[in-house]
Amino acid sequence: MRKIYNKITQISGNVIVLSATGIKYGELAVIKSERGDSFAEVIRIDGKLVYLQVFAGSGGISTGDEVRFLGKQMEVSFSDNLLGRVFDGTGRPRDGGPILTKNLIEIGGPTVNPAKRLIPSNMIHTGIPMIDLFNSLVESQKISIFTTSGEPYNELLARVALQAKVDIIILGGMGLRYDDYLFLKNTLESEGSLSRSILCIHTAADPVVECIMVPDISLTIAENFALHGKKVLVLLTDMKNFCDALKEIAITMEQVPSNRGYPGDLYSQLAARYEKAVDFEDAGSVTILSITTMPGNDVTHPVPDNTGYITEGQYYLNNGRIEPFGSLSRLKQFVNKKTRDDHRPLMDAMVQLYAYYQEVLEKKAMGFRMTRSDNRFLKYGILFERNLMDLSVEMSLEEALDTGWRILSECFVPEETGIRTELIKKFWPKEKPQVNA
Amino acid sequence: MKNTGKIVGINKNMITVEFEGNVKQNEVAYAVLDESRLKTEVIRIRGNRADLQVFEDTRGLKMDDVVEFTGELLSVELGPGLLGQLYDGLQNPLHKLAGELGFFLQRGKHINALPEDTKWEFTPCVKPGDKLQAADAVGTVKEGGFTHKIMVPFHLPDRYEVVEIAESGEYCVKDQVALIKDKRGSFIPLSMMFEWPIRKPVTSYRERLDPAEPLITRIRIIDTLFPVAKGGTYCIPGPFGAGKTVLQQITSRNAKVDIVIVAACGERAGEVVETIKEFPGIIDPFTGRPLMERTIIVCNTSSMPVAAREASVYTAITMAEYYRQMGLDVLILADSTSRWAQAMRERSSRLEEIPGEEAFPAYLESTIAGFYERSGLVRLRDGSTGAITIGGTVSPAGGNFEEPVTQATLKVVGAFHGLSRDRSDARHYPAIDPLDSWSKYTGIIDNRSRNHTVRLLSKAHEISQMMKVVGEEGITLDDYILYLKGEFFDNVYLQQNAFDPVDMATSEERQKKVFSIIKEIIDATLDLNNKDDARNFFNRSRQIFLDYNSSEWDTNDFLENERLIRELFHKYRKAGTEIETHIFRQALVESEMDSHFSRAKTAKTKKGEKLTMVKEENEEDIQ
Numbered sequence A: 001m002r003k004i005y006n007k008i009t010q011i012s013g014n015v016i017v018l019s020a021t022g023i024k025y026g027e028l029a030v031i032k033s034e035r036g037d038s039f040a041e042v043i044r045i046d047g048k049l050v051y052l053q054v055f056a057g058s059g060g061i062s063t064g065d066e067v068r069f070l071g072k073q074m075e076v077s078f079s080d081n082l083l084g085r086v087f088d089g090t091g092r093p094r095d096g097g098p099i100l101t102k103n104l105i106e107i108g109g110p111t112v113n114p115a116k117r118l119i120p121s122n123m124i125h126t127g128i129p130m131i132d133l134f135n136s137l138v139e140s141q142k143i144s145i146f147t148t149s150g151e152p153y154n155e156l157l158a159r160v161a162l163q164a165k166v167d168i169i170i171l172g173g174m175g176l177r178y179d180d181y182l183f184l185k186n187t188l189e190s191e192g193s194l195s196r197s198i199l200c201i202h203t204a205a206d207p208v209v210e211c212i213m214v215p216d217i218s219l220t221i222a223e224n225f226a227l228h229g230k231k232v233l234v235l236l237t238d239m240k241n242f243c244d245a246l247k248e249i250a251i252t253m254e255q256v257p258s259n260r261g262y263p264g265d266l267y268s269q270l271a272a273r274y275e276k277a278v279d280f281e282d283a284g285s286v287t288i289l290s291i292t293t294m295p296g297n298d299v300t301h302p303v304p305d306n307t308g309y310i311t312e313g314q315y316y317l318n319n320g321r322i323e324p325f326g327s328l329s330r331l332k333q334f335v336n337k338k339t340r341d342d343h344r345p346l347m348d349a350m351v352q353l354y355a356y357y358q359e360v361l362e363k364k365a366m367g368f369r370m371t372r373s374d375n376r377f378l379k380y381g382i383l384f385e386r387n388l389m390d391l392s393v394e395m396s397l398e399e400a401l402d403t404g405w406r407i408l409s410e411c412f413v414p415e416e417t418g419i420r421t422e423l424i425k426k427f428w429p430k431e432k433p434q435v436n437a
Numbered sequence B: 001m002k003n004t005g006k007i008v009g010i011n012k013n014m015i016t017v018e019f020e021g022n023v024k025q026n027e028v029a030y031a032v033l034d035e036s037r038l039k040t041e042v043i044r045i046r047g048n049r050a051d052l053q054v055f056e057d058t059r060g061l062k063m064d065d066v067v068e069f070t071g072e073l074l075s076v077e078l079g080p081g082l083l084g085q086l087y088d089g090l091q092n093p094l095h096k097l098a099g100e101l102g103f104f105l106q107r108g109k110h111i112n113a114l115p116e117d118t119k120w121e122f123t124p125c126v127k128p129g130d131k132l133q134a135a136d137a138v139g140t141v142k143e144g145g146f147t148h149k150i151m152v153p154f155h156l157p158d159r160y161e162v163v164e165i166a167e168s169g170e171y172c173v174k175d176q177v178a179l180i181k182d183k184r185g186s187f188i189p190l191s192m193m194f195e196w197p198i199r200k201p202v203t204s205y206r207e208r209l210d211p212a213e214p215l216i217t218r219i220r221i222i223d224t225l226f227p228v229a230k231g232g233t234y235c236i237p238g239p240f241g242a243g244k245t246v247l248q249q250i251t252s253r254n255a256k257v258d259i260v261i262v263a264a265c266g267e268r269a270g271e272v273v274e275t276i277k278e279f280p281g282i283i284d285p286f287t288g289r290p291l292m293e294r295t296i297i298v299c300n301t302s303s304m305p306v307a308a309r310e311a312s313v314y315t316a317i318t319m320a321e322y323y324r325q326m327g328l329d330v331l332i333l334a335d336s337t338s339r340w341a342q343a344m345r346e347r348s349s350r351l352e353e354i355p356g357e358e359a360f361p362a363y364l365e366s367t368i369a370g371f372y373e374r375s376g377l378v379r380l381r382d383g384s385t386g387a388i389t390i391g392g393t394v395s396p397a398g399g400n401f402e403e404p405v406t407q408a409t410l411k412v413v414g415a416f417h418g419l420s421r422d423r424s425d426a427r428h429y430p431a432i433d434p435l436d437s438w439s440k441y442t443g444i445i446d447n448r449s450r451n452h453t454v455r456l457l458s459k460a461h462e463i464s465q466m467m468k469v470v471g472e473e474g475i476t477l478d479d480y481i482l483y484l485k486g487e488f489f490d491n492v493y494l495q496q497n498a499f500d501p502v503d504m505a506t507s508e509e510r511q512k513k514v515f516s517i518i519k520e521i522i523d524a525t526l527d528l529n530n531k532d533d534a535r536n537f538f539n540r541s542r543q544i545f546l547d548y549n550s551s552e553w554d555t556n557d558f559l560e561n562e563r564l565i566r567e568l569f570h571k572y573r574k575a576g577t578e579i580e581t582h583i584f585r586q587a588l589v590e591s592e593m594d595s596h597f598s599r600a601k602t603a604k605t606k607k608g609e610k611l612t613m614v615k616e617e618n619e620e621d622i623q
């Protein structure tokens, strides 16, 4: 109800410019146009000129439209009433439910003091051996699934969400296809998990600026639930779309791009969101699992590249499987020392052997004669892929470890595995007579 | 009267301010926002307008808001009490902030870096009438295990005479401990602390020396093959997840230096937490004191303000220079210098400067060089030496070293530890690529053996590449053994398990010993009749060696494993490998490798003839 202006002097891309005074940096405004109301945010002040980024895009805005400044930043209502609801990128209901207005909190609040963070210590069991055994997911971790369009990544996301023992699931969808949105929503619903979920959805058909708001709004809600003692899992799909929205806006603002059109601050922008993953002392936690699609399966593309430098690891989802190669949970060492003695050495050995298997495969593809040892690796690779890598496999960590030893003992003699003698003695399956090399 | 200006433009963390009085480049100013004052630094002046980078979130600022200039350059506090602290990029103590504010940081909140109430036991070392200049000590205090010199502030330009000096006793940092006077007779009181502008190198030493002594990191591949020198510089570029941070973390733990300053620059907060939580509980084997007592952490992680990230590496190096002035060995570990460079890039883009390659500013190279140049071994004016060693990680876009930050860094450092994606994917940690990396420094192993082993690795690699084309059956047994030797050396020596309590750190003594055993094996002619034999021999040796590596120095386990290794080795060592032929053999291997490198025949020399002869004999042997 404060200052109202109706003389827009410049409209380009999603940004409009007008003359105004006393306007705060980052302040929100509402623009009334024939298309309806849209929020906009102050992104630059230059003398009397105020630059506003219009969430709904500038299409249909006329120079004479009314611009009303709200004197405050973007906010979202926070309460248990959020549970089970679906919102858009700016926090408006998209499920026909009531608008929530109570207990407003600012979006994108301050950073957690590093001195107050905790060392992560709880494993999140997913029942997927490629995660639990090889790259454990850890509470308060931020980790991304690197994949390409066409892979069943949203299915994987949903599966982890349903398996994971967390209090609240927040799904942030960016540039989602409508059927993907329905799939995710229906899966949560059919498994009875919708009542502990909150969905912030931007679909491919929605204005691009709203896409940028999705992680902020999702993570702000998550952070507040965590402060209230809840374990929150935030799923963000697909962060590539978020980055493309940033790129589009940077280009409209005529920023010099740094790499393939993406702005120079892409790293900082992504980090500001991912770093919201946290474990609060005597309160809850925020864990982030995101999807990053890689154009042309190219991990050096700026989006996966910057993401990899920020997240605490990544899962490569390729040909419907999580690859042991390249996939990495950087926090696994905090949890896999407490599971079972053999967890860590077995995982290391199996991956190293799998690497050799890949080399043998290459050799084979070139038409070389396979030696006896080569054949052992070929067998190993097949058993590994069938019994552990296949996404349909679901088993506990214990079972996965035992399966691992079984596979090794079926293919190799202990010395070939590079595992320490002490562990071999304890875990190497006894049934088979040991062959001496 | 206060020098003030008013805001006329805001663009993210950059504000433009109109002023009337005089404004200094790099001076600190505060933008007043309601109750709080946001810290800023002047980075460009044009006419009556200055561009200021704001070290905090700018939301809520508006046109005509007041900015107060301080006339002071961006500085840090120096004095006893820095060790063991966790600071943000502008030297705010984060533990103390957490105590006051709880979970979150709050903008506009500043706390002095040095604890003001701590009492320090001061012992004077001068008397009235003594002549002093900048950086000379007036006394000492005990800080942890160190003798901390209380020095004449570095910025005092002249020679001074001591007028008064405090007696031995307990003082706080702000208490006066000395009074000195300059030539004109004006008095200057000295406390135990002073400030120094972070962007200005401290040069109160007599001369810079050539860094010749190796800095022991207790990481085998570094100390043995690609050593770092005390007072030298090195960089660790590598794609994400290759192990840069882990490498720095174990270095910060195990390196044999006096003080370690960790500059966590624009990376993950979680990684700093590990250090903060674990270091107080770890006892440094060299001093018997908690590691935290020798450590300072400057932490401006990725979601903290970008402008402060740019400043944070200077905050770190300034504190390093301060301790170096006391004759101590300081190691700075900066992770990651690419984030620092990106902070510069963001700033440059907001200033609308003409961008260079990948939008980095044109002064990128000189700025990186300027930072690494603040390292060095120096002789101080009292004859003692002090050193700053800088190790910086680089995070190249796409893991491609042909990018501006890596290239600019490679030009100025003395050692390069390049991490490779192939090695880290195969879990060969530390993933330093031995074929790519280099060091100009001398380490604990003589250069000849060093080069020799690197050549072996390179030859082994070549054979492995060849095997990919012609298959295992397509190469000779000799080549196959050479290949296995390379793999063996890589497996049991270059790779080191960061999570094994013993293997994690290998002392200099142990490295020398283990290296000599391996060298014997590598140099020997082995009695292996076919490829299966060869593979089995090396598999078994590897197995024993891994056990050996994780057994504690000089325990029974250790000695037993060593005995097993020797036993196995002697069984397969070619009988009658007398010393002479052994040496020839070795020379042969080396010359083969040399020729592989230089791609030139050496057969014409006398030595070469002899070698050819030996070679023929050996060929007969094999047949």
Ligand SMILES: Nc1ncnc2c1ncn2[C@@H]1O[C@H](COP(=O)(O)OP(=O)(O)OP(=O)(O)O)[C@@H](O)[C@H]1O
Pocket (backbone or CB within 6 Å): A308, A309, A310, A328, A329, A330, A331, A333, B238, B239, B240, B241, B242, B243, B244, B245, B246, B247, B267, B395, B429, B430, B431, B496, B497, B498, B499
């Ligand atoms: N020496 C090592 N021993 C065992 N594991 C290691 C070692 N080095 C790295 N790793 C594994 O690799 C992971 C990533 O390492 P690290 O965090 O050091 O990578 P980085 O190069 O710093 O990546 P980024 O550039 O993204 O920060 C670790 O979490 C750990 O699982």
Ligand SMILES: [Mg+2]
Pocket (backbone or CB within 6 Å): B244, B245, B246, B267, B335
């Ligand atoms: Mg790192």
